Amino acid sequence: MTPADALPGPAGARPDRRITVEAGAVDVLHRLALAVRPLDARNRAAAGPGLRVGWESAPVPGRRRQAPDPARPLEGHGATGFVLRHTAAGALPAAVTVRVDDPARRWIPRRFTVPLWTPAELSGADERPPTAPHIPAESRLLIPWLLPGPGYPVPEGTTGLRLRVTRPDAAATPVRWPRVDAFGPGGVPLGWAHGDEHGQVLLLIDGVGVLPYPAPSRFPVALRTHAPDPPPPAPAGPSSAPSADPLAGLVAEPLARSASPPRPQDLDNEVLRGTARPAGYRTAAADTVRTLTVGRVVHAADLPHTPPDP
Template identity: 35%
Template sequence: MSAVATLRPLGIDNTVQVSQVTHRLALGIQWLDALTQLPVAGDWVNDLEAIGTRPGLLRFERHPQARQALRHAGRLARVLPLAAADKVATPPADVADDPTNFVVRAFARRDARYADYRSDNDPRQYVPRRLSLTPVQSGGVPPSSLANIRTAWLWPGATYPLAANASAIRGCIRRGASLASAVPVAWARVVVTRPGAGPANFATETPLAWAHGDDRGEFLVVLGTQAVPGGVVLPATIALRLWIFLAPASVLGVADPLSGLPLEVAGSDALNEVLSGTAMPAGHVLEAAFIDITLAPGRVSGVNDADLLFA
């Protein structure tokens, strides 16, 4: 006589819990080196500046591989439903005005004893960034999934470690009537193209490299293989064109040096041109004067200070 097994439906009484969701991810960011695509090194800090118009005043938790995270807990869990109610009461005109947006400041510290950003404590390996991100939420509650993870890039700062044979361009952007009275232009953006046969036109020339200027007006463009034409034998020189985009004129705050850092509205994508830092921030203006330079590959070249002086 054979026994017939009877299958019981699964229920609480005949199952064993193997895991439990202890928290939900409100927002997670992984910071990558824009050139190497590897996680950035150093004491990288993320601050939640605000959620919409509501002050954030929270610091992200640091995780391995340059990951930063905010859990749906504590004060954040109390603020999110309020921000969601703001959105229902006053629907945003566009994503930039969304009251559920997280405004995040990202910067590095040389000495962790200083909690807030200080120019003299910035190792200047990467340029700070300020992003507006739109997390996925339902009634002020994030999903129990990985939907709110973002990937963002950081661009080289003045002390970025360069290989011995790197092809790069350094410069310092200033405003003023003369170099003697000029002041640095903070947070500029630089795009490098290859000059074409016709008149100079940024809209039709292919970008080869990007750079983010820092609070001192300094930038570093590191050129990859796409900027060096030819095959096995390198050319003696490369003709390149620099396009300068300046942020709106502002005075650097002494109490808050990052007050003029441009806000880059990235929306809800996991990665896009804003997050990668290759989209121009709103308000940045392309200067009419471009700069044509001749660069010897395998060397770091500087741009003449007079060519980077703007009225």
């Protein structure tokens, strides 16, 4: 077993088999199905503490689900991240939908659909003779990047915008879960951001693109919005059932299962970074220009998202 496979088992877990290692015969109480290690997209450091990470499952007949979160929490293991196990207590599905959320709203939530290695594939290396190759723990690792949310602690001297993405209607309806790309002079990409269920976006910029030194204190930036189409449903109001999902309409982005051993693109790609446009999102018909002030995060006017004609 790998060190990740040897994490402490749940209390009362039943062994799924008995294997022999250098120290002798041991009972296998669990096997690592998935480890989730969220990163802060700004500094590439571990995001947290205080994150909620879970996997979505169908309701169990006869058992009340704790509202409003429809996800079962993953076990937190410090630097290891959050862990989902294969155990003898019950089978996991072939793929799980993982959600990462921050109650403090420092980061924008994300959802992913992740195929799992099966217990047979993971245990085959323990057979005598082996029936399957060893699957390293890194092949069961999910490293999502989390983009800053409204409560993100912005360092002094950062350049950026706080704004809201809205629909082009009379009520300026907020766009739920928008995404925004920023381009500087010459069309040079300067950054990207995700928005929350209220359309709020915190866009933080590094650098000034191709502007010559010394750069002006203020310069224009072209903002390109992407949004679900049709709009996702809003969660039910206070008078409705308490089981309304707080992440209603947030897309679950599909991922391919990592190779064994994992390739670089399995652990770091456009989907994990949040730069890929998810299925069902449409890009606005035109970019919108706003003005940045170097060294400051300023509040900008609402950013209208007008999808192209069908």
